[in-house]
Amino acid sequence: xxxxxxxxxxxxxxxxxxxxxxxxxxxxxxxxxxxxxxxxxxxxxxxxxxxxxxxxxxxxxxxxxxxxxxxxxxxxxxxxxxxxxxxxxxxxxxxxxxxxxxxxxxxxxxxxxxxxxxxxxxxxxxxxxxxxxxxxxxxxxxxxxxxxxxxxxxxxxxxxxxxxxxxxxxxxxxxxxxxxxxxxxxxxxxxxxxxxxxxxxxxxxxxxxxxxxxxxxxxxxxxxxxxxxxxxxxxxxxxxxxxxxxxxxxxxxxxxxxxxxxxxxxxxxxxxxxxxxxxxxxxxxxxxxxxxxxxxxxxxxxxxxxxxxxxxxxxxxxxxxxxxxxxxxxxxxxxxxxxxxxxxxxxxxxxxxxxxxxxxxxxxxxxxxxxxxxxxxxxxxxxxxxxxxxxxxxxxxxxxxxxxxxxxxxxxxxxxxxxxxxxxxxxxxxxxxxxxxxxxxxxxxxxxxxxxxxxxxxxxxxxxxxxxxxxxxxxxxxxxxxxxxxxxxxxxxxxx
Numbered sequence: 001x002x003x004x005x006x007x008x009x010x011x012x013x014x015x016x017x018x019x020x021x022x023x024x025x026x027x028x029x030x031x032x033x034x035x036x037x038x039x040x041x042x043x044x045x046x047x048x049x050x051x052x053x054x055x056x057x058x059x060x061x062x063x064x065x066x067x068x069x070x071x072x073x074x075x076x077x078x079x080x081x082x083x084x085x086x087x088x089x090x091x092x093x094x095x096x097x098x099x100x101x102x103x104x105x106x107x108x109x110x111x112x113x114x115x116x117x118x119x120x121x122x123x124x125x126x127x128x129x130x131x132x133x134x135x136x137x138x139x140x141x142x143x144x145x146x147x148x149x150x151x152x153x154x155x156x157x158x159x160x161x162x163x164x165x166x167x168x169x170x171x172x173x174x175x176x177x178x179x180x181x182x183x184x185x186x187x188x189x190x191x192x193x194x195x196x197x198x199x200x201x202x203x204x205x206x207x208x209x210x211x212x213x214x215x216x217x218x219x220x221x222x223x224x225x226x227x228x229x230x231x232x233x234x235x236x237x238x239x240x241x242x243x244x245x246x247x248x249x250x251x252x253x254x255x256x257x258x259x260x261x262x263x264x265x266x267x268x269x270x271x272x273x274x275x276x277x278x279x280x281x282x283x284x285x286x287x288x289x290x291x292x293x294x295x296x297x298x299x300x301x302x303x304x305x306x307x308x309x310x311x312x313x314x315x316x317x318x319x320x321x322x323x324x325x326x327x328x329x330x331x332x333x334x335x336x337x338x339x340x341x342x343x344x345x346x347x348x349x350x351x352x353x354x355x356x357x358x359x360x361x362x363x364x365x366x367x368x369x370x371x372x373x374x375x376x377x378x379x380x381x382x383x384x385x386x387x388x389x390x391x392x393x394x395x396x397x398x399x400x401x402x403x404x405x406x407x408x409x410x411x412x413x414x415x416x417x418x419x420x421x422x423x424x425x426x427x428x429x430x431x432x433x434x435x436x437x438x439x440x441x442x443x444x445x446x447x448x449x450x451x452x453x454x455x456x457x458x459x460x461x462x463x464x465x466x467x468x469x470x471x472x473x474x475x476x477x478x479x480x481x482x483x484x485x486x487x488x489x490x491x492x493x494x495x496x
Contacts, residue, residue, distance in 0.1 A: 003169075005029040006376060008188055008203035010176050010217055012036075013043035014152070014358050016209035017159035017170075018365035018384075024166035025387065026369060026380040031201050032160070032168060033190050035175035037469050038462075039156035041283060042211050043358065044473050045319025047237065047261055047274055050075050050083055050359045051147035052113060053336060054251075055259055057105050062112065064337045068359045069113020072148055074385055075362065076117055079158065079392040080399055081426035082151040085118055086263070089131045090251045091139040091303055097253070099141065106145050118146035134244035134304050144248070149263070152358055153473040154424060157462050158389040159361075165390070172463045179206065179222045181346040205375055207368060208352040212283035212322040218352060228341045228354050231325035232280065236288035236318040237273030238296050239265065239479070243306040252303045260299040266476055269314070272296050279320050288316040315479065324355030338364050340371055349375050391426025402427065412438050420449045424475060432457045446489040447481035455493070467493055 005028075009020045012034025020032040034040075052069035053061070075083050092099050106121040124142040126132030131144065160170045171190065177198075179188045186203045210217045211230075218226050242264055244250075250262040258276065265271035275292045293316060297308045326335045338356035342349060351371055356364050366382050373379055394402050403422045407413060410433050413421075421429035432453050436442050443452025458464040458474045467490040471478030478486060 011209035014361040021163040022365040024168040030168035039153040044153035079389040080397040121145040230322040234279040235274035236292040239315040254299040283320040288318040391428040447485040
């Protein structure tokens with residue numbers, strides 16, 4: 001059996017899911033295939049930030065920074081349940097960058113993107129203001145500026161969900177094994193990696209958004225060449241217990257002039273990263289090494305009174321960033337911008353995506369569809385700048401009111417659990433709770449704030465199949481559960 005569609009999208013990361021969503025909303029028939037789980041690669045291993053990229057100003061990436069700052073507010077409106085404002089404290093270390101230069105950069109950061117929703121930069125006296133309490137006394141001055149937090153893996157899942165609800169077919173754990181052009185159409189063979197079953201998709205166009213695997217798909221699967229390539233850079237993070245009071249995050253400059261984020265995470269934890277190291281292995285095998293962990297600990301200990309030790313590290317994760325190879329020697333200087341390679345040579349278009357960052361995924365998708373418009377003249381215009389993601393249609397973007405409403409409808413729901421459901425599912429939280437009249441109606445409790453009803457929802461509606469899908473990508477329950485609790489959930493899932 002052969003399915004015939006307008007567009008086959010390869011890759012279920014943030015770019016692939018974003019392109020599938022945009023294309024489906026423009027009236028195209030779409031299949032999106034992902035060889036693993038949604039966001040299993042780079043898109044669940046980011047620093048969890050929607051940000052303009054303050055340090056990119058040093059490399060004169062003004063267009064990228066401006067686009068990212070504009071997108072920051074677009075995403076804040078589209079998904080206020082998984083994207084929210086965060087204030088960052090940047091202690092000034094005079095041996096690295098003069099204060100006037102940092103302040104100039106922050107002035108540009110405040111104004112390049114037409115900021116409307118977020119508060120501006122302010123100066124902080126670390127010896128007097130409460131934000132300075134955890135910082136060593138030799139650092140006396142700081143700057144505080146705005147960016148946003150994002151649940152990266154949920155961002156991918158919600159884009160895929162929106163694409164599906166607009167008619168796209170989302171095929172997880174399904175690999176593209178061959179692609180060739182016949183009679184002006186791409187004939188693509190897909191393999192279900194769960195059972196080996198194969199299907200053929202005939203597509204008028206293909207978008208290769210496979211991230212670190214983009215060149216592999218071009219060469220090995222499609223039998224073509226590209227004048228562009230990606231440069232793989234490993235970024236690792238560590239997770240510790242939170243060691244300061246207050247909701248603010250910190251941005252610190254390390255001895256090599258790289259900046260390290262120290263962010264509040266999951267309530268009582270801290271997320272610290274990232275490194276920037278050239279990577280040449282299999283992207284599937286990436287992991288944080290001890291040298292990276294020591295590097296991040298040392299960066300924190302340079303500034304904070306609380307001195308981290310190796311045994312304070314609760315978890316680590318590492319991702320491979322597929323950056324467009326612009327020839328720069330320093331991995332930190334390699335552009336975070338994106339470029340496209342449109343191949344029409346074989347009679348049907350193939351658009352290959354190189355680079356990009358999570359903040360600009362929506363604009364990348366919009367630009368990708370604009371590049372394909374000549375092949376789809378009846379395609380509807382761009383729409384995602386005004387479209388809420390599933391659960392993000394919160395009146396006035398008032399998250400606190402959303403939580404209060406959920407509690408009013410389900411008064412038996414504990415406050416922390418109501419906030420958890422609202423934070424992950426937004427206006428769709430009722431779909432998990434509906435039908436229950438008491439806490440035991442949510443089924444078995446697997447761990448803190450984790451009940452059977454949520455697991456069943458994720459399996460039914462968000463392509464979750466394994467314990468890892470649920471505990472680490474669709475949610476972060478795994479961080480709050482003991483090893484025994486995680487095993488118990490895995491056993492329950494296997495017995496279903």
